[in-house]
Amino acid sequence: MASEAHGEEGGLVFHPMDQFIVKPLFGDGPVHWYTITNVTLWMGIAVLGIFLLMVVGTRGRAIVPSRIQSVAELAYGFVYKMVEDVTGKDAVRFFPYIFTLFMFIVFANFLGLIPMSFTTTSHFAVTAVLALAVFITVTVLGFVLNGTKFLGLFWVSSAPLALRPILAIIELISYFVRPVSHCIRLAGNVMAGHAVIKVFAGFAAIAVISPVSVLAITAMYGLEVLVAFIQAYVFTILTCVYLKDALHPSH
Amino acid sequence: MATETHDAATDAAHTAGHAAESAGMPQLDFSTYSNQIVWLVVALVAIYFILTRIALPRVAAVLAERQGTITNDIAAAEELKLKAQEAEAAYQQALADARAEAARIVAETKAEIQAELDAATARADAEIAAKAAESEKAIAEIREGAMAAVKDVAQETAAEIVSALGMKADAEAISAAVAARVKG
Incomplete structure (x- = not known):
């Protein structure tokens, strides 16, 4: 694999992207679709974390919640309110789907901030599947619920008639660019932050620079904590916005 | 596969200090895509089922129950407040009654007391009046007595004076003269 190309040359060696390499957990074979890799491990940990928070944390069913239960309720209320406010009351039936996306991204992002961990959401394969799932859901749902009226999304009836075909093309392009931006925004943000931290960490090998490097890593880490949540939030709220187009296509 | 990703990964490779063998972006290593996608779908399905089967109904139930409890508590508090207001009204009423009763007793x-006092005063007045009347009578008697004595003394003195002058006078003439003089 590519990572084995790096030799130990002494001095400054940067491997900022090595942390993203997908490798088998057991042994050194090629990566088949069924191979248990670090992706499997960290997604499994994310599922476990969600299980611990949402199921084990709420097992008391307390009227006055424990700490973990109140975090679970907070997450529930946060996403529920977002769906209700952005997409509308009739979109509440999609809440489990959106909540699944949100919880997965939040857990993957934060688990990725643990040193030596693997960040599943830094891979375009993962975010592209998430974004495409949203895109396909929205498109299919739009046509199923509204029929051909869904195309009204591209026909801006408030614009002058002469402009409408041009606007329709622009709208169409922007519609198909959505999944791309949706996917690259998340993976790009997460990947960039992690890579920058790794680069700073590489500088720490020089004794004179290392204090600055450690400070920089600390600052970047703080920023990354923010980014981890904000990107999950952005992904989720954009999902809600796109879903709103499917439910209420009128411009 | 490294050659496919070579172009896109050149920047990253430069950073790594290796231009010859591609360090590449592992993100663009398409051979791992199927693996990631499979495990992602497995994870998402697992999360979806955990959430929809167990977690979300439970949290929703807890939230609904809490909302219900809060509503009930507020209603109960409202009721208690009403009761407290009633109790206060009753208390005020009792207080007012007690005050009125006290005022009445006072x-x-x-x-x-006034009646007793009046009676006592009246009795005392009557006694005083009786005593005054008695005293007046006594005074009148004494005065009467004094008048009679004056008349007697005048008659005797007149008789003595007349006899001393060597004349004889009858008692009747003297007493008439004295009576005329005393009257005048």
């Missing part, structure tokens, strides 16, 4: 007692 007035009654005052009237009684």
